[in-house]
Amino acid sequence: MKLVQIAGLAATAVLLAACGSGQVGGSGGTPAENSKRLTLIPGVQAEPFYISMHCGAQAEAQKLGYTLDTSAPQKFDAALQTEKVNALGSNPPAALLIAPTDDTAMLAPIQQVASRGVKIVEVDTSLKDTSVAQSSISSDxxxxxxxxxxxxxxxxxxxxxxxxxxxxxxxxxxxxxxxxxxxxxxxxxxxxxxxxxxxxxxxxxxxxxxxxxxxxxxxxxxxxxxxxxxxxxxxxxxxxxxxxxxxxxxxxxxxxxxxxxxxxxxxxxxxxxQDPAMIGQQGVQQAVAALEGKPVTRNLTAPLHSITKANMDANSQYFYKQSC
The missing domain is CATH 3.40.50.2300 (Response regulator)
Structure with a gap:
């Protein structure tokens, strides 16, 4: 990877961290405020796939009248992601959108959050145990x-x-x-x-x-x-x-x-x-539906696209982002 790309990703990591810093529901949020707060925990910081997912989720949350904060581990690692999930314990959001980094190891920490009444929506990856999440959105x-x-x-x-x-x-x-x-x-x-x-x-x-x-x-x-x-x-x-x-x-x-x-x-x-922005968008839609007592779809599938040099310009809408 070129140094300029590394620098760009590092800058985006800062952006992702900042996306959550000013949202309602941080330390000291009231119950009423928290009822409108969603949290996204992707698989890792600074990957364009998860940045694109965040952008889609953020836009949809704003459209539906909710706030979204994002907290991403520095590596795609179950222990690091568990720390992010555990940090929600003192002030949980209304719903958690999460891309579990391990389909078994992440079960216990996610269950702990769910036990506090938090709605769980899996985005991109999922747990083997299908009883925890209200909805899972992923590519096939x-x-x-x-x-x-x-x-x-x-x-x-x-x-x-x-x-x-x-x-x-x-x-x-x-x-x-x-x-x-x-x-x-x-x-x-x-x-x-x-x-x-x-x-x-x-x-x-x-x-x-x-x-x-x-x-x-x-x-x-x-x-x-x-x-x-x-x-x-x-x-x-x-x-x-x-x-x-x-x-x-x-x-x-x-x-x-x-x-x-x-x-x-x-x-x-x-x-x-893949279409990570759509996964993020649909993740927010399903979380809000669960919170508002509306019908929730248990499994949703986002489309996939085979892109070659010959057709890449015609498919540029599927290129991932480095910032929203």
């Missing part, structure tokens, strides 16, 4: 993985070879589903065979190392599927360092500014873009 991640496999097969154009799948962390519901969907769909293409799923702990440098190792051990590597932004950026770095950009087809998931730039300059051959 299995279908996203399948779309990635179809896209990679088209890019390969009949070429035979091996394919590497880079996932984030075991227990992350969204990316695990993408990897599984990809693996299953790839079986439909006899010219392509998977060398398995490797986890990167959501760290770009680990993804780059996995790619370097795979290039050395798998001479017929023709494709890589990276299940999220960080794995994609790391994979692009690994290919760039090895001089294999464009020789190995890289399909990424998400459409961050750096990924879009990579698609335009040929480091990626395709991106599977």
């Amino acid at each position: 991640n299995t279908a996203g993985g399948q779309l990635a496999a179809d896209t990679l097969a088209q890019l390969a154009g009949g070429q035979s070879g091996s394919v590497l799948v880079l996932d984030t962390i075991a227990g992350t519901s969204t990316t695990n589903a993408r990897a599984a969907g990809f693996e299953e769909q790839l079986k439909k293409y006899p010219n392509l065979k998977s060398v398995g799923i490797q986890f990167t702990q959501n760290e770009p440098d680990q993804a780059a190392s996995k790619v370097t190792a795979a290039l050395a051990s798998t001479p017929d590597l023709v494709g890589i599927f990276a299940t999220n932004l960080n794995t994609g950026e790391g994979a692009a770095t690994g290919l760039r360092n090895a001089g294999k950009v464009g020789q190995v087809q890289l399909v990424g998931f998400d459409a961050s500014p750096s990924e879009v730039e990579g698609l335009r300059n040929g480091e990626y051959q395709a991106l599977i873009a």
